[in-house]
Amino acid sequence: MAEGHVVHAYGVAPAVVLDVPEHKVVPPTGIAGTPVRLLALGELAVVVGDLPEEGFGEAAWREHAEDPDWLEPVARGHHEVLQAVAAATDVLPLRLPGIYRDDAELQGLLGGQEEPLTRRLQFVAGHDEWGVHVHLVEDTAEEAPEATSGRDYLMQRKAQVAGRDAAREERQRLLTEAYAGLAQVSTDSVLNRPQDRALSGREDPMLLNSAHLVAKEAQQQFFARADEVSRGLLEPAGMVMEISGPWPPYNFAAPAADGNGAADDPGPTEGR
Amino acid sequence: MTIETPVTEDVALVDLVDRLIGGGVVIGGDIVLSLAGVDLVYLGLRLVLAPAHEVPALHGRRPRP
Secondary structure (H helix, E strand, O other), X not given: XXXXXXXXXXXXXXXXXXXXOHHHOOOOEOXXXXXXXXXXXXXXXXXXXXXXXXHHOHXXXXXXXXXXXXXXXXXXXXXXXXXXXXXXXXXXXXXXXXXXXXHHHHHHHHHOOHHHHHHHHHHHOOEEEEEEEEEEOOOOOOOOOOOOOHHHHHHHHHHHHHHHHHHHHHHHHHHHHHHHHHHHOOOEEEEEOOOOHHHHOOOOOEEEEEEEEEEHHHXXXXXXXXXXXXXXXXXXXOEEEEEEEEEOOHHHOOOOXXXXXXXXXXXXXXXX | OEXXXXXXXXXXXXXXXXXXXXXXXXXOOHHHHHOOOHHHHHHHHHHHHOOOOOOHHHHHHOOOO
16 A cells, blocks of 8 residues: 555455456446455455545545535445445445555454454345335325314314324324335345435425345345335325335445344354 | 436435445444544535525535526
8 A cells, every 4th residue: 555545445245256357346446536456354355445645534534524525426436336346246335434544454453353244244145225215295184174263273273283193193104014014025124214304305204214135036026015015005195115226235234233133143042 | 116226426415325324334443433423424414415595504515506
């Protein structure tokens, strides 16, 4: 690594990728057009790049992390590299910001996690992540007729509030059912906090923001289920579902905490 | 229901932030610990990405037509 540079870590892949020509696994360039390379680490290969410290080092992160003009190209570069790697092999995305002084520091930090990361790679192997957003486009609660007296108005107002609460509760029930339906055909699922309007740039509020780890061979089944819950449960209640993907498994990359894994659970409890 | 296959340049920044800073493996190290986390990043983005009428003070940061 050259002087005045930091090592940016993109993701972790199985070490077998080290046996194939590098250009078949990683794209030639990543963030800010910098070269991307593979770093060996036991059973793993780490996808890394060398970035100029000035502009992308710790000071830059401290100063600019909340500035979209700076963050956006970094995030897109990181994502593009992972998309390319995911097309070639299994990969665990590493969280931003992931910059290190040099290869040795990164290898030292990752070394202790080699085993859980290897197990996690096996867990996500042959899967894609799919994102689900549900927006409320039409409030189906009924509007009250015009009130003719103050008393009428208060009664109607009360009924309106009750109606809105009931509609909200009903939507919650439908969303829970929809999510459970999708989770059934997924290997793993997570619920994330819905994005607020200022961030999503949409007028209609987001009611559900979930991610699903779906086996490649179960993909059609997942789409069919999504279509089913969308038509059967959500649309009649004024909600629309949007699916995005395939994503590298960002939401499923972190090794599960002890006793909280599905496929990587060692089985019968032992000293838990 | 709509299905979108994200061509990278079409992916919304908020969706990337959701995944790249909210997800992924945390290795540790100095920088990770020094950033206050995803909420601050969201706050910064919210201020800049919010529709102009909601955050009038920040007009200067968006490109003008």
